Amino acid sequence: MADGDPILEPLSTAGIAPNTADYLVGTADAGLTAEIVVGVTPGGELGGTWAAPTVDATHSGSAHHNAVTIGADGEHSLATQVLSGVDASAAQKGHASFSSNDFAVASGAVTQIRLLTAYKDTDQEVTDATLVSDSELTVTLALNGKYQFRLPLFFLNDGAAEGVKVSLAGTATVTDIKAQVSIYDDTLNSLVAFARITALGGAGIGAGISAGSSYVLIEGAIEITTAGTLLLQFAQNALGAGLGVHCEVGSSMTVTKLE
Numbered sequence: 210m211a212d213g214d215p216i217l218e219p220l221s222t223a224g225i226a227p228n229t230a231d232y233l234v235g236t237a238d239a240g241l242t243a244e245i246v247v248g249v250t251p252g253g254e255l256g257g258t259w260a261a262p263t264v265d266a267t268h269s270g271s272a273h274h275n276a277v278t279i280g281a282d283g284e285h286s287l288a289t290q291v292l293s294g295v296d297a298s299a300a301q302k303g304h305a306s307f308s309s310n311d312f313a314v315a316s317g318a319v320t321q322i323r324l325l326t327a328y329k330d331t332d333q334e335v336t337d338a339t340l341v342s343d344s345e346l347t348v349t350l351a352l353n354g355k356y357q358f359r360l361p362l363f364f365l366n367d368g369a370a371e372g373v374k375v376s377l378a379g380t381a382t383v384t385d386i387k388a389q390v391s392i393y394d395d396t397l398n399s400l401v402a403f404a405r406i407t408a409l410g411g412a413g414i415g416a417g418i419s420a421g422s423s424y425v426l427i428e429g430a431i432e433i434t435t436a437g438t439l440l441l442q443f444a445q446n447a448l449g450a451g452l453g454v455h456c457e458v459g460s461s462m463t464v465t466k467l468e
Contacts, residue, residue, distance in 0.1 A: 374415025
């Protein structure tokens with residue numbers, strides 16, 4: 210003060226906070242006019258203290274997860290949220306492994322395979338009565354599976370004495386199989402055999418038929434415990450003069466996974 214006049218100084222010079230500014234405060238203060246009272250501890254989706262705030266485990270309606278890291282050894286661990294084993298230079302987001310018999314991956318989508326098929330593109334000839342595995346009609350079944358199957362088969366007999374017989378074989382471990390075999394003689398226009406297969410690798414179901422075309426239908430169901438193949442076998446029903454029996458182009462095998 211000089212000559213009786215007061216000297217005005219800024220509040221900051223006098224060590225006093227301005228009361229017109231916005232302040233975040235724990236509790237209201239009568240000396241402030243525009244404070245924002247936020248409480249003495251963080252609220253909402255925050256915890257801890259203002260000196261060391263934390264984020265709640267669930268926020269914005271979803272869980273708060275740790276970051277997923279990618280290692281270099283190729284293994285995936287969901288328990289530790291680690292996707293390891295992907296090469297550091299690989300342009301990918303990670304990968305998963307599926308049995309090729311259960312799933313297919315195409316265009317980034319994973320779908321379960323329910324239908325297995327095989328088609329015969331070339332004729333195959335057998336000239337004796339020893340069962341031979343078909344060169345094309347085979348599928349691979351997944352473990353612990355339950356399947357239905359259907360095999361429409363076209364045969365050609367070079368002679369009348371030999372006939373045809375069919376069987377099912379494979380490497381899968383079977384707990385139950387029922388396969389009904391129907392053999393039709395085209396020349397006689399009649400059903401010449403109708404019987405059931407109850408095990409893989411058996412002697413087969415056969416019949417003597419006329420020379421020329423014949424048709425065989427195998428339908429049934431199979432339950433397995435270990436993965437393996439299911440395939441067709443065929444031969445002459447009775448050995449005769451070296452004349453062949455042919456499994457023809459167009460024969461096929463369709464297997465549907467039920468469970």
